[in-house]
Amino acid sequence: MSTSKPSSTSLFSPLDIRGTRFRNRIVISPMCTYSAHDGMASDWHLVHLGKFALGGAGAVFTEAAAVEPRGRITHGDLGIWSAEHAAVLKPVTSFLRRNGALPAIQIAHAGRKASMQRPWHGNGPIDDTDRARGEENWDIVAASAEPVKDGWLMPAEISLPEIADIQASFATAAGHAVDAGFEVLEIHSAHGYLAHSFLSPLSNHRNDAYGGDLAGRMRFTLETAEKVRAVWPDDKPLFVRISAVDADGSEEGWQLDDSVALAGELKARGVDVVDCSSGGISGLATAAMGPRDQGFRGPYGSRIRDEAGISTMVVGLVLDADVAEDLVASGAADLVAVGREVLYNPHWPHHMAHELGADPDYAEWPEQYGWWLVRREPLLQTVREV
Numbered sequence: 091m092s093t094s095k096p097s098s099t100s101l102f103s104p105l106d107i108r109g110t111r112f113r114n115r116i117v118i119s120p121m122c123t124y125s126a127h128d129g130m131a132s133d134w135h136l137v138h139l140g141k142f143a144l145g146g147a148g149a150v151f152t153e154a155a156a157v158e159p160r161g162r163i164t165h166g167d168l169g170i171w172s173a174e175h176a177a178v179l180k181p182v183t184s185f186l187r188r189n190g191a192l193p194a195i196q197i198a199h200a201g202r203k204a205s206m207q208r209p210w211h212g213n214g215p216i217d218d219t220d221r222a223r224g225e226e227n228w229d230i231v232a233a234s235a236e237p238v239k240d241g242w243l244m245p246a247e248i249s250l251p252e253i254a255d256i257q258a259s260f261a262t263a264a265g266h267a268v269d270a271g272f273e274v275l276e277i278h279s280a281h282g283y284l285a286h287s288f289l290s291p292l293s294n295h296r297n298d299a300y301g302g303d304l305a306g307r308m309r310f311t312l313e314t315a316e317k318v319r320a321v322w323p324d325d326k327p328l329f330v331r332i333s334a335v336d337a338d339g340s341e342e343g344w345q346l347d348d349s350v351a352l353a354g355e356l357k358a359r360g361v362d363v364v365d366c367s368s369g370g371i372s373g374l375a376t377a378a379m380g381p382r383d384q385g386f387r388g389p390y391g392s393r394i395r396d397e398a399g400i401s402t403m404v405v406g407l408v409l410d411a412d413v414a415e416d417l418v419a420s421g422a423a424d425l426v427a428v429g430r431e432v433l434y435n436p437h438w439p440h441h442m443a444h445e446l447g448a449d450p451d452y453a454e455w456p457e458q459y460g461w462w463l464v465r466r467e468p469l470l471q472t473v474r475e476v
């Protein structure tokens with residue numbers, strides 16, 4: 091049995107934000123599984139999310155949880171619009187915390203991307219096959235009355251009283267998230283959903299205080315962040331996910347300069363981390379516009395972190411330990427979010443620690459596994475030498 095000394099790495103150093111400690115810099119990215127009923131979590135969510143805590147992540151985000159029923163992408167989306175929704179999430183937060191991961195929730199309103207099919211039912215507008223299952227479409231709202239694509243549901247332009255109502259729903263949802271036991275909260279302002287539809291000049295053609303210049307287009311996200319921060323406890327981190335650009339490598343739409351400005355304003359309102367994604371303003375969620383390299387959003391995180399002086403999380407195609415380590419060590423990101431890799435391998439964080447020499451003796455694994463794995467090493471070597 092080895093008793094090697096762990097290497098010191100940036101990726102596996104703890105991070106403190108306000109009164110909250112992340113055991114390492116790896117965060118499970120919010121990922122919809124479209125498996126809730128009326129927004130209510132079930133044992134699916136406990137097992138699905140729980141295994142990422144056992145896998146070694148520093149924090150585990152739920153999928154986007156809708157702040158009102160209209161704000162769900164599909165009939166299967168998670169919700170956090172009532173005390174009942176909070177109550178059924180308590181076993182999830184309790185399991186995550188007991189197993190070393192911070193329980194984190196993303197709260198969201200899908201705007202003009204609401205009322206869609208689940209990906210495996212077609213990933214398009216709700217149609218007769220969905221209706222035959224009893225899943226009707228519902229009326230949707232957005233910054234402006236423009237569908238996400240031709241042939242998709244036409245949203246109503248959201249009125250001023252409705253803006254106030256939806257912002258209040260975000261704040262109420264944050265209160266439910268506290269009751270459910272979450273310790274990190276993220277507002278979804280990316281990927282073409284409601285808040286992003288206000289930010290981008292491609293989807294916001296309003297003539298009132300919530301449209302026009304950059305300040306007008308930022309107003310919805312900034313006011314929402316302010317209202318959520320007023321409810322979310324002072325010792326708990328608040329994140330905002332943004333699409334740092336509307337399209338990687340394009341001069342159209344929302345630009346990185348705009349994100350730097352937004353990040354500065356978010357910081358002034360008590361937001362702690364800007365979560366840097368990109369894309370999604372039209373068409374499907376984050377469909378790639380072209381070839382992408384591993385860690386391709388590092389430069390977005392780096393500029394926002396340097397120029398707005400706020401912590402960043404970077405997400406997107408982080409597959410290998412050295413790429414994740416470099417994003418943190420180089421100062422591009424304080425945290426790295428991982429999506430599809432952990433669907434493939436829920437123990438990805440532990441495997442990365444092993445590769446970087448940060449956990450040579452499986453000490454960070456659940457002891458129920460680590461005790462065996464450390465004893466498996468000499469056996470593996472014998473088998474491989476034969």
Ligand SMILES: Cc1cc2nc3c(=O)[nH]c(=O)nc-3n(C[C@H](O)[C@H](O)[C@H](O)COP(=O)(O)O)c2cc1C
Pocket residue numbers: 119120121122123153154196278280281331367376405406407408427428429430431
């Ligand atoms: C199945 C699936 C569901 C997703 N759902 C969400 C979501 O609820 N909220 C969100 O902000 N991003 C969502 N995303 C985007 C991911 O959080 C992540 O940003 C994206 O997958 C890129 O990271 P990756 O290359 O590590 O997968 C989803 C992605 C996948 C694959």
